Amino acid sequence: MKLTILGCYSATPRILTNPTSQVLEMRGNMFLIDCGEGTQVQLRKHKIKFSRIKHIFISHLHGDHFFGLVGVISTFRLLGREADLHIYGPKGIKEIITLQMKLADSWTNYNLIFHELTTTNSQCIFQDDKVEVHTIPLNHRVYTNGFLFKEKEGDRRLDINAANEANIDVAYYRKLKQGFDIINENGITIKNETVTKPAKKPKSYAFCSDTMYKEDIVPIIQNVDVLYHESTFLESQAHLTERTKHATAKEAATIAKKSNAGTLILGHYSTRYKDINDFKLEAEQVFDNVVLAKDGKVFNF
């Protein structure tokens, strides 16, 4: 599981900082999460192949989370993309994009498939044989979802030396990975657990931005390995969270603690703060394992 932060600041793109966008690699999928203005240039900078992105998840329709989407879609078209592209986002996103394509007389030559979201309960919006993605209903000024990315339980892992010693033909390896006992060439039953190891523990990642403190999400993200939770403010500006519907670093840490998250990544900093390390210090008063998102930072979990 690899997470690349393309942008993690709130409000507006600036010379040195970018609005929200990140890329999550999970079991062969490359998910683009949010798409502020400038995302396509950030993708180029970080050498992320456009063709590997097949699914884009948009949390909400504030500009710092989606003004770069129409440019990404348009550039994919100009580069001759043929593969389908799926867009998951709030109702209205299809109208915004198609209106611009219509007025530019520039329709994509690839399939652009919109999955418009309206429910306020967590729901599974994507799955393949390895991964599933669920919405995390958030509390912001407009309809907003976070996204929970979960690896599915994988196959058991073969202990190749033990399998050789037990004289098992290669043809049975698939069955072994699926957990079955098998009979070897000498007619002896080989118990699965003697030649395989358990599957790797499936990993999970929760993206929660933008939102004010919302304890309802705790059951949805319980035991998540990595939680990205917005922290627009420090507690010293906590009085601003109600009106703007954003969270403080301390509140993000409280959600991480209650969810029993493995790691908390903070982001979506207001540009009013000079030193983002203050967010880490504040969160660490509540939760131990805190790291700071920074534009261009890559996390391997």
Place this chain on the structure above:
Amino acid sequence: MKLTILGCYSATPRILTNPTSQVLEMRGNMFLIDCGEGTQVQLRKHKIKFSRIKHIFISHLHGDHFFGLVGVISTFRLLGREADLHIYGPKGIKEIITLQMKLADSWTNYNLIFHELTTTNSQCIFQDDKVEVHTIPLNHRVYTNGFLFKEKEGDRRLDINAANEANIDVAYYRKLKQGFDIINENGITIKNETVTKPAKKPKSYAFCSDTMYKEDIVPIIQNVDVLYHESTFLESQAHLTERTKHATAKEAATIAKKSNAGTLILGHYSTRYKDINDFKLEAEQVFDNVVLAKDGKVFNF
């Protein structure tokens, strides 16, 4: 007259090059012309005060000329702008912007005034006491206008030494600048031309992008001081101009020559070309005074 090129490449924003946007300063006005993705960051980089921009002109609704507009409008709002902002562009531009504001529930707290363009004849779309702006109907894949910015005839310039010698009271200076003769303190009539110089020759700037070769524009821009004309291709790719409705460097130079332009600025280069100096060399075969637009370049005329 000062022109700042924020971006001058075609198609998509890249790490080192930006799509079309430029700022023209003319007699106290600061006009933003086209607004590709990333324009607001380019404005910051080049220290152009957001508050000085009161008029934005959009040539057409292809992404590389206007995907940055909604971000500019949104950022002006976030920074607490109060002054009116006028947008001139093709019909449909208001719907695109207002739809996004509606879905983001983020209306501007300043007046956003759209001037939607539909005519295919040149028309005056803005004037104040010092400047006027006319459309230049172009020939592109979608409805497109260039823009002609013209200074109005200014006041005569006072020769302060001559005025002192002629014993003229300061109270009459305004009348002198307006071209009147006056009577001095000794009762002697002072002929205007003995104490003033002619007004500076009004300057003009024509922005023509995107378009294929269109000779019809020559009468509109006749004797323009500075002509920016797109040159997406070199003559070696001239076969592409019909389908894409773009122009070559040689065609741009031909328009400059026929218009008796003072200076030709080339831009909107296709990124397929490694050395943009080839555009200059090609144009110079037809027209003498050719310069190349580059992102960040400032021209003073």
